[in-house]
Each structure stands twice: as C-alpha cells, then as structure tokens.
Amino acid sequence: MKAAAHPLARGQRPGLGQERAWHIFLWANTFGLGALFVVAIASLLWKGGAKATFLTWYPTPLSGAPGEQGMRVLLGLCFYGVLGWGVFRLWPGRARLSAGRQRHLQLALIALVVMAALAFNDHLPRFLLLMPKEGSAGGGVGPMLWNTVTAAVVSGLVTLPIGVGAALYLRYYARPSPILSALRVALDTLASLPSIVYGLFGFLIFVVQLRAGYSILAGALVLGLLNLPLVVSVSEESLASVPRALEEASLALGATTAQTIFRVSLPVAWNGILSALVLSTGRVFAESAPLIMTAGTTVSRVQAYAWDPSRGGATLAVHLWYVNNVGLSPDRAEVSAATAAVLVMLIALTNTLAERLRRR
Amino acid sequence: MSAEVSLLPVSSDPPHRRRSFGEPLARLVFTFAALLVLLSTLMVLGFLAQRGLIGLWAIGPAELLLGADWRPELGRFGGRPLLFGTAVSAALALLLGGAPAVLAAIYSVELAPAPARRAMERLMALAAAVPSVVYGWLALVHLVPAAAQVGGVLYGDGAPGGEGLAVSGVLLGLMIGPTVFLLSASAFAKVPKDLREASLALGASPLHGALYVVFPAAWRGVVGALLLGFARAAGETMAVQMVIGGARQLPLHLFTPTTTIATQLVADMQNARPGTLASDALYAMALVLLVFSALLVVFTRRLLLGGQK
C-alpha cells in the first residue's frame, strides 16, 4: 500500500500543522469544559447522593410537627414512584412484553408504590424526613422540601393562567397598537431583570408596604412574576407551531376563535406549554436571592408541614446558602453536599421531563 | 414576531352564527391576562424607581456612582466599590467562562461528531439549570482554599482568606458558561447549511469554514450570548456573596475581599429600616443595576433583530 505519494494524498496541504494545532486546542477546550461540569456534578452526587437517597433500616422518629405523617406518605409516593418508574424504564425485559402485559405491570407497580409509601414512609432517607438543626449535627431538610413544593405549586398557579392567557392574547387577539408594543417591552424588561431586583420588589411590597412579614406566598408570587416572560414566550412558540391548516379547518366549520383555541390550538400546543411550566418549576427550585428577601431563611417548628402558604420558610436552595453562611451546625459540609445533591437530582428530573414534553 | 400578530380573523362572522358569550368572554380574559403582565411590570419598575429616585436625589448621582466609601450606617453612600466589584467579576466571568464556552460551542456544532455534540448540549442544558447556590457552595469548598494558597504565594499576608474577585470571577464564569454555550451553539446551528457546503466545495477544511464562514455569519448571536451572560453574571447574588468576602472596600488585587451591588443589596437590606436614607440608597443602587441590565438586554435584542432582516 505504500505507493509513492500521489497528488491527493494526506499531509501535503499547506497550513496543515496550524490546522492540527487549532483542532487540538478547540478539542481540549471543549473537552475540558465538559469534563469540568461532569466532575463537578458527579462529585456532588458522590458526596451527598448516598445521604440523600439511601433508605434506612430503622424508622425515623416523628418530630411532632402537625401534618408530618401526611407529608411522609406524600414523599414516599414521590420517592418510590420515581424509583419504580426508573426500574420499569430500565428493565430490559420490558420490550418483550405485549402492550396489555405492560399495562398490567404498570398497574401492579403503582399499587406497589402506594403500598410502599403507606408502609415504609418512616424508612425513607432520614435526611429527607428530619427537621433541620441549627447548632448540632444530624439535621435534615424535611420542611425545606415541603416549602419548595409549596412555592413551586403556588407560583405555577400564578404563572400558568396569566402566562398562557397573555400568550393567547398575543397570538390570536392582539393587533398592532401602543398597548401591544408596550406589552412586548414589558416582557423584555421582565426577562432582563436580575432576580435580586425581583427580590427587592417583593420585599418592598409584601414585607415593607403590606407588613405581611416573610411568607412563601410572597416568594411564590415574586417567582411567578419572574417566570412570566419564560412561560409567555414558550407558550407563544408552541402555539405558533400549531399547524395553521388545523385552525383554519376549525374556523371554516363555523367555530369562533375562542372555540378554536380551546378545542384545537390548546390541545395541540399543550405539551409545549407544560414544558414551560416544568422549566419554570425548575427555576423555583433554583432561585435563592428573591426568596431570601421575601420568604425568609428559617423554618418554624409548628408550621413546618402546614398547608398555609402564608407561612415563612426556606426552600432547599435557600437552605444551602443559609447552612454555609449563617448556620452553625458542625456537619454543614455533609448537609450542604446532601442538599446540593437533592437539588441537582430535582433539576435533572425537571429538565428531563421538560425535554420529553417538548419532544412529544 | 410582531409582524404576524393576528393570525385568525378577529371577528369571524359565519352566517349561522349562534349567539354566544364565549367569544367576548375569552377575549376579555386573555386581554386581562396581558394587561396584568403589563401592570405588574409597571408596578415593579414604579415602586423601585420611586424609592430609588428618592435615594438618588438625596445622595446625588456623583457620590452614588463615584464615591469610594460605602458605609450606610455612617451615612456614607459611595458606590464605587460595589460597581467596581460587579463590573470586574462579570468581566472576568466573560473572559474565563464566556470565551471558552463560545469556542466549545463552535467545536461541538461544527467539528465534533453528532453524538458528542448531543452529549455536550445535554450536559450544558443540565449545567445551566443547576442552581447558582450549588455552584456557590462548590466554589466555597473547592476554589476558596485554592485561591487562598495562590494568593498567599502571590501576595503573602495580603491575601488572607482567598475570597475575592478571582474566585467570584471563576465562579461566575462557570455559571454563565453553559448558558453562553447553549445560546451560541444555537446561533451557529442557525447558519444555513448552504454556506458550509459552499466553503467545503472551495476546498476549505471544516475548521476553516467554521472559523471564517460560520463564525462571522453568526457573530450577532455570539455577541448576544456573551452580553446576556454578562448581564447574568452582573446580577448574580447569593453565589457571589458566598465567595467574595463581603468587605466594603475597593480591592487591592484579585485576592482581596470586596463586594458587588447585588451582594451588598442582600446584606444591607435586612438591616436597613424602611424609609431611611440607608434603605433608599439600596433601592437607588438596585435601580442602577436594573437600568444597566435592561439597557444591555435591549441592546442585545436590537442586535439580534438586526440580523434577521
């Protein structure tokens, strides 16, 4: 094969050395960046993952806060549910089963999850069940989980109707007018504000003007506002991707615009809109500054597991900050690692979910 | 976007139209939602501007922006250390995180095999969603001790704890890296395939095409990505607060503790009694941050829209 070099052979192009150097540089840069994040995320899960996910053999005692048992069942449903779903997805034998069998298996798994949640809710990872501890070791993040969920639900309840409504207005009803351009500018402005500015606004309104003190409700409202531009733009995008022929077909049958929206456009665009909701939930999990200013950093024992959203309280992200900057617990390295691991797992979950919804 | 506003005929009048309240009601509800967005934006801007302008008026813009001494408890509101910390750490972030992210994006989109590109994009999407406090904590645990050593070697006793602009620059770089990567990768992916083929057909290597055709064709998107990254870095609060040291002084070098606008806002707000000058000064500072990031984003939008023509 080693014939004399013909005119098309490799290695005789001018500037090849330089090109190779560029390639190596770019490759190293890309690989380095990727590896950095892989290592960071992996080390985090490594350090905190076990504490955050391993079930315990002995039951975790109740703290006595009202509503705690119900929370444990709820957490158990989520925890075992995710576990069961993962096993079901990853089990290689699944593909060989018929659709009916798969359905039966799913039902059996759901029943199993419910039973496990009812029976073994005291054996969940202790870290997820326990109260945080201020000055001593061994605290958990039970109330923080509940606060995070409350904040996510409330802010979703605010963002979804307003965001989707505004997107529908923009897509189907708006006509060029000063109001429309003002609305566009408003959305751009909202999207551009640093989150701390939202925090200050919430502080000013709820804590200073209304004298309502720190509350998760205030934090959730502020985060709902922060998420509005995202929800509006993603909803608008998914509405725009509804085939125009479908909508025209509905109109041609004599349906009004509103009927067309509810019967045709929204059902088609729904997955995209849900993905926006999921993404904004991820942002509620992740935000800290606005919540510190509106919902506070601490948890009251009595209200730890209350339904009332006007209680104050820290979410997971806020807790991570608090433990490192204010808290005095001697095991804060461990608590931080586990909290960070829980956060990253939650974010990974929401990201995957949003991605799936968008693909559908 | 605004060109195709009304897709459907707003008043479609079929001959056999039934009387229904649905249509006007739906219209009312959606318009109300849109007005609510508008109203809440005006409220955010109005309240902050009101307090902020009072502060600005009382202190004077020259003192607020240029004064070197920020001690609200003594009535000194010189914002230079805050502005300096914000600007330098965000600029460092752009240099340390933004630039590598852009290069990684062009490599992933143009030169890497498709599976590697997909893996990188997924990783970056995840990394972009990881909470900033998590990065802050990682930096606190890993970067601050390392910086203390480096600073110790460079400056001896002048760099006591390792906290300062160096660590916050690296941290912010890590934080904005994934976002910059995703935005610039999508800008590169939008460059038409035609142009790549034209370049290849002229006997240019894929690398040459990436650097001399794709990159110039996507420059608006890249600059937009970097500017948004800068805005995000300048507005980041809690993560920076964990590693910058929180000292209200102009730093001597990259390893001296200092502060940023956002950090100082959180630190001081809890202690400032509402209605006092100390509190209004903070709102004035927030106003500075707000105006700055709004300008940056508006400029970016303009830039990107200019490229669509």
Place this chain on the structure above:
Amino acid sequence: MGSVSKLRTVELTVRYGDKIGVADVSLEIPERQVLALIGPSGCGKSTFLRALNRMNDGAIGVEVAGRVELDGVDVYGGDVDPVLVRRRVGMVFQRPNPFPKSIYENVAYGLRIGGRQKRSVLNERVEHALGRAGLWDEVKDRLHTSGTDLSGGQQQRLCLARALAVEPEVILMDEPASALDPIATERLESLIKELGRSLTVVIVTHNLGQARRVSERTAFFYLGKLIEVAATSELFEHPQQRKTQAYLTGGFG
C-alpha cells in the same frame, strides 16, 4: 470520443441507510467538455454529482462503494485528503449561496485558504475570476458591497466566480439555473459553454433544452442507474434505450 478521461467512476454505489441512491454507475468523464446529467427527479443524479468530490462525507448514514478516479487516483482511497480533492473539483449549487461577505471577499475566500496572499496578487486573481464568470463589468465599482445584495443571477455567477478563483480542474454544477429567471439562465448557459473549452464541467439539469444547449455529452439516469450515455446530439436524436426514449418524449418525468 478522442479525449482523455479526467474523471471516471467505476461501479459507484451510494447508499443512505438502506436506500440506494446511486447503483453501480461506471462512467467516463472526458477532459475539457461539458457533460450533462439528466433524468427525472430523485433519480440519483445529484447524489452521483456530490459523490464525485466527496461532498457527502459529513452526512450521517451515507455509504459509498466503488471508485471515483481523478486523473487515475481513487478519490475514496484510504490516504486521500478530501479537502485536496475539493480544491481540484469545485462545485456550484442549486440555490445561489454567496457568503454574507463583500463581493471581493466572496471571491477571495478560496484564495486565502492556503495562507496569506499579497494584496496585488489577490486583486488580480479576483478580477480574473469575476471576469471569467462574466461579472466583472457589473460589479467592479462595488466590490466591497455585500454579495447577498446582488440579484439572483448575479449571485449565481458570483458563486461561479468564487469556485473558479481557486482554479479547479473540474466544476460540478447541481441544477445551477433552477432558481434563475430565463435571461439570467441564458447568461449562465453561455458561460458554461465557454468554460467547457478550458475546464471539465459536469452539470445536473432538469431542463432538457439546457442539456442540449450546453453539453457535448449527456448521460441519462433513472432510478439510480446510468441508463445511457452518448454525445448529446446522438442521445437526443437516436436514443438507444427505450427508457431514454420515453423520458425524452415526455413519457414520464
């Protein structure tokens, strides 16, 4: 035929996944002539063309078997640098695709690839290439305006000038006139004929009249196979194969 083969394919087969785009095509492409490839759409002629200078390399799932010889060297040989192949075998695409750069930079792009060039040399070669593409007189006063501001026909000639600037030995054209108006098309056709005197040109076209006007030889493709190849006048007047005959008389298409 008389002239030497510049390019030659030997049992060339191109697959996309499990679909066959080009099946077992052996074709001689003589030097300094225009060869037209005709056939109904989807018959593999564009795929064949793109296989000649390895434009399909980056595409996922495309497999090439057989040989393409450029001056006797197999272009798909293991030690061949595809970039060098494309320097010698240029291509003009269906839609005009000038870079979003100035007219001058568009033409100079290929010249700058090998490294820095003297300004005067560059100027001269840009002028020469634009002249060969018949565009110099129209753009000489606005060389530094954007190439994308030209009209469609001018853009396509700019793309031709850009390809000519690197002085390839073969130029492949993939329906270069399909996006142009009749006058611009006529302009381009006369250019192609002229280029055929100094270069080897392979042009894919849907337009039978165009094939007839510009080419010396014509090859008819159908369902990925080469059905017939002959001198253009021969093929159009006395097609040997029934399928060719049917296609030329408009039986299908």
